Amino acid sequence: MKRTLSILGSTGSIGRQTLDVAQVCGHQVAALTVNRSVELAEQQARQFQPQLVVAVDESAAQDLKQRLADTSIRVVGGREGLMEAATLPQADTVVTAVVGIAGLEPTLAAIDQGKRIALANKETLVCAGDLVMRRAEEKGAEIVPVDSEHSAIFQCLQGCKDRGEVKRLIITASGGPFFGKTKEELEHVTRAQALRHPNWAMGAKITIDSATLMNKGLEFIEAMRLYHMPPQQIQVVVHRESIIHSLVEFNDGAILAQLGTADMRVPIQYALTWPERTPGPATPLDLLTCPPLTFAKPDPDTFRCLGLALECAQKxxxxxxxxxxxxxxxxxxxxxxxxxxxxxxxxxxxxxxxxxxxxxxxxxxxxxxxxxxxxxxxxxxx
Missing domain, CATH: 1.10.1740.10 (RNA polymerase sigma factor, region 2, helix turn helix motif)
Incomplete structure (x- = not known):
């Protein structure tokens, strides 16, 4: 099924890769939003010809309006523009790739319009998960996760007729660039070192969250809300290779895992095409060349951000x-x-x-x- 997309945060890592998927798979783009990345926004707008482009930063919007003056594309500035893009009637799917709690209100607005939400903004469920999931159920809006870990769980649950059969959700973590380090070794970590993720190419904020393991704590909370699971039925396991993206254990002892390359275009595409699967731009996993798969316990004492997140999950x-x-x-x-x-x-x-x-x-x-x-x-x- 071909979809018409509104991409909130089109110049970020997820937004750019969503456009890769849209181009290969033939999805239409109705709206793009950015904060202030004017040059890239212009390139995207000229390539995909959306009806609406939004720059939340007002000065960037004025610049972008001049750049696109020779087109029929409407350019809007400010937070109101972001909300308009989230509710645009022509879009059936809203990709929420805005970073941070800034994505909460536009996601709720899209839910109120009954859109499919391709959810890449984990803070929406971390901060207001019960509220968001309740609203989605009331409005008949589909929430399909884009995070690789939650997409993996979502895929593993497709064959599960009764969620009561699920014993445990197992979320994998790469461990970030500092796995195995002591607190003393972490005391003098630099910005450049923390931004050097071993497996994934991501934006700066999520890369730092991966280094502190806060990202995994946020995903733990997100899984509770997305899958209506109590914290005692969720586990975090360090898997350095980032090949198994997460697992589901069932009451009979069977465990299903979703494997793939470290390519976010796979979960992005699935969020758009579910329940169908189609060929896409991602490179498939070659089992004969991938490294051995290893697993380890996380250290929530050394990586205190993870420990704090787990405490808040309980609270x-x-x-x-x-x-x-x-x-x-x-x-x-x-x-x-x-x-x-x-x-x-x-x-x-x-x-x-x-x-x-x-x-x-x-x-x-x-x-x-x-x-x-x-x-x-x-x-x-x-």
């Missing part, structure tokens, strides 16, 4: 929004080289101690927790 409520908001600010500070690598976890833990958790019953509850967490991190720096 629930707005604690997960506090965790995420504090982490977003701390990672930004690290990328700006204003704090050390281990300060990321220290600041997140400090925010969790300062901001009280409560039930996440409304969107405002979630957004207020996020605001308070961000302010707590800034206050801790004073």
């Amino acid at each position: 629930g409520g707005t604690s997960t929004a506090i965790l995420n908001g504090a982490n977003e600010v701390a990672v930004e500070l690290f990328l700006e080289e204003k704090i050390s690598f281990l300060d990321i976890a220290r600041l997140v833990e400090g925010a969790l101690e300062r901001v009280a958790s409560k039930p996440a019953d409304t969107l405002e509850d979630v957004l207020e927790a996020d605001r308070a967490a961000r302010q707590a991190v800034r206050d801790l720096l004073i």
